[in-house]
Amino acid sequence: MSISAPTVTSTPIGGTTSGAASTAAQPGGNLSETDFLQLMMAQLQNQDPLDPSSSDPTQYMSELAQLTSVEQETNTAQSTSQLTSEQNAASALALIGHTVTYTDPTTGDAVTGTVQKVDFTSSGPTITVNGTTGVDPGSVTEVS
Numbered sequence: 001m002s003i004s005a006p007t008v009t010s011t012p013i014g015g016t017t018s019g020a021a022s023t024a025a026q027p028g029g030n031l032s033e034t035d036f037l038q039l040m041m042a043q044l045q046n047q048d049p050l051d052p053s054s055s056d057p058t059q060y061m062s063e064l065a066q067l068t069s070v071e072q073e074t075n076t077a078q079s080t081s082q083l084t085s086e087q088n089a090a091s092a093l094a095l096i097g098h099t100v101t102y103t104d105p106t107t108g109d110a111v112t113g114t115v116q117k118v119d120f121t122s123s124g125p126t127i128t129v130n131g132t133t134g135v136d137p138g139s140v141t142e143v144s
Contacts, residue, residue: 036067092118092125092137101142102135110141
């Protein structure tokens with residue numbers, strides 16, 4: 001997961017910088033979760049305790065909450081995608097040995113035959129019906 005990086009520079013009390021505290025993120029760049037947390041920790045470590053108005057602690061919590069929310073949404077999307085792929089594979093496997101009718105994409109005709117095998121490709125499963133390979137299981141209109 002990555003998020004757009006704001007331009008941030010931190011200068012600790014005394015005006016010297018070291019390590020991650022002196023790093024400025026480039027506008028339009030991407031920060032990983034680890035980069036974001038390191039930057040946030042550097043900001044917290046280098047804030048001026050005598051001038052609390054120079055940094056808003058609620059802003060850090062808000063940014064952390066946003067990061068967590070985006071991470072959860074990304075994980076949910078990945079889980080949903082994986083579940084869909086698994087369901088498509090299981091549905092295609094369930095067709096083996098059954099007689100199906102599917103719509104031929106080139107002619108638009110209904111073709112009937114027995115599913116002989118399932119191939120798993122990067123774009124999803126395809127079935128072989130009476131020797132015709134590469135049939136999209138989504139084109140099946142009837143199973144008997």
